[in-house]
Amino acid sequence: MGMKPPWRFRDIIDLEYFLHQDKGGTSPEEQLRIRKRNRRIYQDALLLLNGEKGKATRHFLLHRWLTSRREEEEGNGNVLLPGRLTEEIYIRICLLLTAFGLIAGTVAGLSFFTYTGSNPLNVFHYLTVFVFSQLAILLLLLCSLFIRRKNRLPTPSLLSSLVAGLLVRIFHAASRNLGSSMSAKRRADFQGILGIIKTKRIYSSLFFWPLLLLTQLFALTFNLGMLAVTLYKVAATDIAFGWQSTIQFSPEAISHFVQILALPWSWFIGGGVAYPTPAEIAGSRIILKEGISHLATPNLISWWPFLCFALFTYGFLPRFVLLLLALYKKRRALSRVQFDQIVFDRLLAGMRTPIVSTQAEPDRDTDSSPAVSRQPAPLDPDLQTEFVVMVPDDIFDRCLDTQLQQVLAGNGDACVKKIRFGKSYSSDRGLLEDLAAENASIPLLILAEAWMPPITDFIVFLQDLRKVLPPRLPICIGLLGRANTKTIFTAPDPAETRIWQQKIDSLGDPYTVAEDLIPQH
Helix, strand or coil, X not given: CCCCCCCCHHHHHHHHHHHHHHHCCCCHHHHHHHHHHHHHHHHHHHHHHHHHCCCXXXXXXXXXXXXXXXXXXXXXXXCCCHHHHHHXXXXXXXXXXXXXXXXXXXXXHHHHCCCCCCCCEEHHHHHHHHHHHHHHHHHHHHHHHHHHHHCCCCCCHHHHHHHHHHHHHHHHHHHHHCHHHCCHHHHHHHHHHHHHHHHCHHHCCCCHHHHHHHHHHHHHHHHHHHHHHHHHHHHHCCCCEEECCCCCCCHHHHHHHHHHHCHHHHCCCCCCCCCCCHHHHHHCECEHHHECCCCCHHHHCCCHHHHHHHHHHHHHHHHHHHHHHHHHHHHHHHHCCCCCCHHHHHHHHHHHCCCCCXXXXXXXXXXXXXXXXXXXXXXXXXXXXXXXXXXXXXXXXCCCHHHHHHHHHHCCEEEEEEEEECCCHHHHHHHHHHHHXXXXXXXXXXXXXXXXCCCXXXXXXXXXXXXXXXXXXXXXXXXECCCCCCCCCCCCCHHHHHHHHHHHHCCXXXXXXXXXXXXXX
16 A cells, blocks of 8 residues: 555645644643644554555655644534635636636737728737737746756746745635634634745745646636637628738748748648738738728738637647646645655654653553554654754763763654864864765754853854755754753753744744754653
């Protein structure tokens, strides 16, 4: 059984929403409740896997955690979650853009084909407004994607910001309109969750494809409306087409240009239908001082098949292809989400760690009942977390290896190396150079005393550290309380933890997180 369940955008939003909720639980009682709940979800997942002969992968455990949280919310009567609301809003936007695109294309076509019979419609105007303009926008988009892909740059941040900003505004408006149907706290959580997602770079490419899908849906229906009006006007009215220009183009040059434009369809549709013949082009040239009395009707109506083919080939068809590409890329992007940020590592570590209670409450791992006495499913190796631990100089000598390993083991982690930092500026520069040369691949755990607010020097060092490390390598700041005579490993004050988390979150690095190294009791 493949244990990598499919993810949807509503799942990503709800996952961030529930993580945000748990992050708000700072009291010791609330933290203990959260750990017990996460442990229960983990054990239920192992029992399910044992029956299915599967493996406890990262994706599977996170999906099971999300499913359990949803069931818990629905049990409390909260059936409207941010993911579902966002999905419904997005579907409505798609429907509105479809209708608006058809209306806009129809209105544009009707406005262009306002023909009184005194002057033929200039085919250059039609091509410039409805074909060449779309080609220019399309080429700019493709060039931007090509350059960024070649230089390994992230997906265009402007477009990603546009879609995220649009959804945030609509989401805020929708949640405000819900009024008294939800509490003020839930309404505030709803309004803040998309803002959190908007600031996470890991979701920039993920939310680019829904934007591209929306834009192409509008462009596709616009072209469809325009094409329908063109065919209707040709069939139902007497439309004359011609060409004129202040620049003295020869009919031969125009004929050559038209044949080049018609190459995509002229190979299976003969001349005379696919594009006007040289004689018809010469016979439809408009000379202002001569009027139109000398122009023959067959020449004036020879342009409409060419214009319809051009609009379909260079307007409708590329948008249809991009729409299919956006759908494919959206599904692919969702299937390739790695959930490799440290926040997910910590969630999974907490799920794996048995709860030690002073009241001797048995953990379900040791329950002898037949329902849980079965052998647990094998654990995927990528759930194991090993750290290179960086210890400040002023507490390095008191950071005993045995105590450090014991604390990390309690969180399901391990220390593979301990490094001193903060002794001097030159030593820190040397440390950064060594890390850059080593091409580090093991996550970092930086110990910090939470009672000391994060100073500028530490933030600058952290930013320099990120520059020399792989961009997706996790950095965890393990917060400690005030040391006592026995150990430096004490629980920090929740208020101090919040100060650190707000400062680290403001850096906008999804792979750097601050958390208590010792849970509150």
